[in-house]
Amino acid sequence: xxxxxxxxxxxxxxxxxxxxxxxxxxxxxxxxxxxxxxxxxxxxxxxxxxxxxxxxxxxxxxxxxxxxxxxxxxxxxxxxxx
Numbered sequence: 052x053x054x055x056x057x058x059x060x061x062x063x064x065x066x067x068x069x070x071x072x073x074x075x076x077x078x079x080x081x082x083x084x085x086x087x088x089x090x091x092x093x094x095x096x097x098x099x100x101x102x103x104x105x106x107x108x109x110x111x112x113x114x115x116x117x118x119x120x121x122x123x124x125x126x127x128x129x130x131x132x133x
Contacts (some may be wrong), residue, residue: 079105 079102086098113119 082101083099085099087095090098110119110121114121
């Protein structure tokens with residue numbers, strides 16, 4: 052749309068990265084559906100709050116366990132996200 056994928060090569064993405072993406076997609080869907088079934092009396096908005104907490108937890112785990120940096124771009128992303 053705005054040129055984000057210009058020069059992007061799908062073959063350059065590692066198989067581990069693709070597996071991680073699939074895991075996040077499917078595991079997130081399973082968690083969402085299980086939460087909704089487990090808490091039918093709660094509103095979907097309240098049950099879906101895990102979707103707002105999950106990225107924050109992922110970033111902190113990446114920093115703590117994976118050695119990923121916490122840079123200024125991440126700070127701007129947090130501002131946009133919240």
